[in-house]
Amino acid sequence: xxxxxxxxxxxxxxxxxxxxxxxxxxxxxxxxxxxxxxxxxxxxxxxxxxxxxxxxxxxxxxxxxxxxxxxxxxxxxxxxxxxxxxxxxxxxxxxxxxxxxxxxxxxxxxxxxxxxxxxxxxxxxxxxxxxxxxxxxxxxxxxxxxxxxxxxxxxxxxxxxxxxxxxxxxxxxxxxxxxxxxxxxxxxxxxxxxxxxxxxxxxxxxxxxxxxxxxxxxxxxxxxxxxxxxxxxxxxxxxxxxxxxxxxxxxxxxxxxxxxxxxxxxxxxxxxxxxxxxxxxxxxxxxxxxxxxxxxxxxxxxxxxxxxxxxxxxxxxxxxxxxxxxxxxxxxxxxxxxxxxxxxxxxxxxxxxxxxxxxxxxxxxxxxxxxxxxxxxxxxxxxxxxxxxxxxxxxxxxxxxxxxxxxxxxxxxxxxxxxxxxxxxxxxxxxxxxxxxxxxxxxxxxxxxxxxxxxxxxxxxxxxxxxxxxxxxxxxxxxxxxxxxxxxxxxxxxxxxxxxxxxxxxxxxxxxxxxxxxxxxxxxxxxxxxxxxxxxxxxxxxxxxxxxxxxxxxxxxxxxxxxxxxxxxxxxxxxxxxxxxxxxxxxxxxxxxxxxxxxx
Numbered sequence: 140x141x142x143x144x145x146x147x148x149x150x151x152x153x154x155x156x157x158x159x160x161x162x163x164x165x166x167x168x169x170x171x172x173x174x175x176x177x178x179x180x181x182x183x184x185x186x187x188x189x190x191x192x193x194x195x196x197x198x199x200x201x202x203x204x205x206x207x208x209x210x211x212x213x214x215x216x217x218x219x220x221x222x223x224x225x226x227x228x229x230x231x232x233x234x235x236x237x238x239x240x241x242x243x244x245x246x247x248x249x250x251x252x253x254x255x256x257x258x259x260x261x262x263x264x265x266x267x268x269x270x271x272x273x274x275x276x277x278x279x280x281x282x283x284x285x286x287x288x289x290x291x292x293x294x295x296x297x298x299x300x301x302x303x304x305x306x307x308x309x310x311x312x313x314x315x316x317x318x319x320x321x322x323x324x325x326x327x328x329x330x331x332x333x334x335x336x337x338x339x340x341x342x343x344x345x346x347x348x349x350x351x352x353x354x355x356x357x358x359x360x361x362x363x364x365x366x367x368x369x370x371x372x373x374x375x376x377x378x379x380x381x382x383x384x385x386x387x388x389x390x391x392x393x394x395x396x397x398x399x400x401x402x403x404x405x406x407x408x409x410x411x412x413x414x415x416x417x418x419x420x421x422x423x424x425x426x427x428x429x430x431x432x433x434x435x436x437x438x439x440x441x442x443x444x445x446x447x448x449x450x451x452x453x454x455x456x457x458x459x460x461x462x463x464x465x466x467x468x469x470x471x472x473x474x475x476x477x478x479x480x481x482x483x484x485x486x487x488x489x490x491x492x493x494x495x496x497x498x499x500x501x502x503x504x505x506x507x508x509x510x511x512x513x514x515x516x517x518x519x520x521x522x523x524x525x526x527x528x529x530x531x532x533x534x535x536x537x538x539x540x541x542x543x544x545x546x547x548x549x550x551x552x553x554x555x556x557x558x559x560x561x562x563x564x565x566x567x568x569x570x571x572x573x574x575x576x577x578x579x580x581x582x583x584x585x586x587x588x589x590x591x592x593x594x595x596x597x598x599x600x601x602x603x604x605x606x607x608x609x610x611x612x613x614x615x616x617x618x619x620x621x622x623x624x625x626x627x628x629x630x631x632x633x634x635x636x637x638x639x640x641x642x643x644x645x646x647x648x649x650x651x652x653x654x655x656x657x658x659x660x661x662x663x664x665x666x667x668x669x670x671x672x673x674x675x676x677x678x679x680x681x682x683x684x685x686x687x688x689x690x691x692x693x694x695x696x697x698x699x700x701x702x703x704x705x706x707x708x709x710x711x712x713x714x715x716x717x718x719x720x721x722x723x724x725x726x727x728x729x730x731x732x733x734x735x736x737x738x739x
Contacts, residue, residue: 140490140493141505142489142509144524144525144526144529145526146196147529148191148193148197149287150197151445151670152197152551153195153196153231154314156292157195157207157212157232158289159292159335160174160195160207160292161209162292163288163289163291164207164288165454165567166291166441166515167284167288169209169255169256169282169284169288170208170209170250170251170255170256170257171209171249171255171286172258172288173205173206173242173256173258173262173263174195174196174205174289175192175204175262175263176189176191176193176202176203177189177204177263178361179261179262179338179361180339180361180600181339181414181475182339182340182354182357183357183492184352184354184356185299186282186297186299187370188297188298188363188407189298191290194289194296195289196212196214196225196228196229196232197228198214198220198224198227198228198316198590199227199523200216200218200219200220200228200521201521202219202327203216203217203224203237204237206233206245206246208246208249209286211249212232212237213227213232213233213245214234214235215235215240215242215668216235216236216237217236217238217610218236218598218610219520219521219610220519220520220521221224221234221236222518222519223499223519223521223540228426228625232368237464237642238641242271242730243271243273243274243275244274245375246275247274250253250279251622252279252608253277253278253279254279254280254648255280256271256275257282257283257284257288257723258281258284259287260283260286260421261417263417264280264412264414264415264416265402265409265412265420266412266739268417269412277426278378280628282416283421285422287684292361300353300354301353301378301380302351302353302354302360303351303352303383304334304351304352304360304377304382304385305349306327306348307344307348307350307384307547307582307620308348308351308547309348311447311547311548312447312448313444313446314450316346316387318549319440321349321364321368322440323335323440324369324437324451326367326436327366327409327436328369329577330409330431330433331407332408332409332431332433333367333368333404333406333432334364334366334367334405334406334407334408334584335362335366335368335408335409335410335436336364336401336408337363337435338363338411338416338445339411339435339437339438340353340354340357340359340360340361341618341622341625342435342438342441342622343360343362343364344358345437345440345441345618345621346364346373346437347364347373347375347389347645349387350620351381353528355504356506356545356623357506357545357623358503358504358545358620358621359380359622361377362375362377362394363375363377363394363460365404366474367404369437372390374389374390374391374392374400375389375391375392375710376393376394376396377392377394378393378394379393381490387530394649396482398417398418398422400420401419401426402422402423402425402426402428403601404428404430406428406429406430406431407429407431408429408430408431409431409432409433409617410430410431410432410433411432411433411434411435412432414730415435416514417537418505422529422612426498431554437619437629438626439639439656440640442616442625442626442639442641443639443640443641443642444581444619444641444643444665445641449641449665449686451502452548452549452643452665453549454548454549455546455548455549455550455551456549456663456686456687456688457549457719457723458499458501459496459499459546459549459551459553460688460689460716460720461720461721462496462544463495463553463555464689464690464716464720464724464728464732465495465725466492466495466500466619467690467731468728468731468732469486469491469495470538470557471487471731472531474557474559474560475688477532477534477559478560479532483530483531483532484529484530484531485513485516485528485530485532486511486526486529488532489511489524491510492540493509494509496684499546500674501546502545503544504544504549505542505544505545506543506544506545506551506552507543507552507623508622509524509539509540509542510539510542511540511543511658512539512540512541513525513532513533513539513559513592514533514536515536515653515654515655516539516657517537517651517654517656517657517658517659518650518652518656519657520610520650520651521602529579532559532563533559534560535559535560535561535562536559536656537557537559537566537657537695538554538557539554539555539557539656539658539659540557540633541553541554541659542554542557543623545620547620548620549620550621550622550623551663551687552617552663553661553663554621554647554660554661554664555625555691556570556573556657556658556659556660556692557692558695559704566656566658566695567650568697569607569698570658570660570692570696571697571701572601572602572605572700573648573658574691574696574702575660575705576597576598576599576600576613576707576708577600577660578600578603578708579597579682580594580598580613580614580630580646581646581662581685582708582713583682583683584681584682585638586678587678587681588637589637589638589681590631590634590635590637590638591612591613591614591628591629591631591635591636591644592631592633592634594610594613594630594638595631595632595634598613599613599648602648602650607650609648609649609651612629612630612631612632612633612634613647613648614631614644614645614646614647614664615628615629615630615631615644615645615667616628616643616644617642617663618632618643618733623630625643628644629644631658638666638681639666639681640667640668640681641665641666642665643663643665643686643708644663644666644683645661645663646661646662646664646683647659647661649660649721657718660691661687662686662687663687664686665681665683665684666681666682667681667682667683668680669681685715688715688716688720689716690716690736691709692735693735693737693739698739701739709739710739713738714733715735716732716736717732717733717736
């Protein structure tokens, strides 16, 4: 089984570890230290070796950082983790609401002139450090330090991951490695850039049509790449042992030699200020090499899925949809047992779902830790069940299940909130408002050129009308057998990236009542040219195609609160589920699905 249930953080060891880190800070003469969750590749998931934030604080969320001073340690988390962080860290760490409070403001209130803030130049981007320096001003130094004070005291720090690399089929990618390299080199030449350095593992995996296994849940290798535009050449900086039996026809170098290589190239060299480690820009500046600060040139081509990638993703979602339908049928039986007094827990739910996905015979991994939150646990946005937190399903308290899978032909992500027993009026009302938001995004048509920030409000409007909202984005990008959280496209108040055909996103509005319940619904969608409306369209319009086909719990829908168009959408969607699942399910599940997808 991919998911485990032990408690990853060690809350009780926080005070002694914090004291050891402060002693190491004294040795390098700094007054404050940044401890990010990030590794050198700025990914959402990190290998055990890079889990410094978890090791120090006990916090296991997928985003956050700590700032340690000589007498205080603030742990910065966003609204998704406001509840979780309280449960996971000891009193020696103070939760700080981010981004409402930024690191620079927090430090400025605590440090005097002449203070020194240290950071590991491999773990922070130039954009992050520049913003911090600007806020603190010239009177407070922000300095790269080495060795990392956390590494210096982490005596049993794991070794770097050594996951093998495999080839990814060209027929799924839709383009060969050479075609992609040509495309990126042409982009660089058009911008007058001689070289480009890549640090994002999913960019490198996409460019070279490879996949890896260095971190859980995301099939990418830890590596760096240096592209030379004129030569159509890519130098790969990776542990050669990972390529055993895989011949890419490219020169391969040790990862740590990337710094020396950068100091010896001719500029301009394209570097992504928002994703590349600070040390890259520093190495180029030390070598007096001209830097062209610009976005990773792979991001947008990777986000615009090819027709073969979209076709493969549709197939993966049908397979995953059948597993989900089988799971929901199992859950209906589990609910009946709960109502009869039998104990069924969140761990039982996670195990069952993974077993049904495994039964497809094509599951490579889950795409993130399955969230199965019963009652109040559903209000913890990124809840992860452990042996310590495992909670029984309770009649009258809904269950939120957010999960996904990695198949070779696609990455899935789906959330369903399901009633356990008779739902309350409050639960039905909240669910229906969230459903209205999901429908609004699903039905959207918009002029070409709009960004995620322009559509985000569609999902929130039904909640806003009643003074409610949620503290996460409405949607994130999704890769194809790559990261389940892929940029640069998002449905978010802050996303300014125009949506383009081929971009896959999630559509996941929610509502959370701390201590009571959580509601979230999520389908994946792909941007496509909108069908022309005869005599009405006078400009190019875009719309979404739905990729996820799994029933929505009708018991939680207040049909009277839906418009005629919204009711028609639900019925049409459920008809689509039944049609697409025909022949994929057992007779028992098929019979259940007929009831689950009956017209409202």
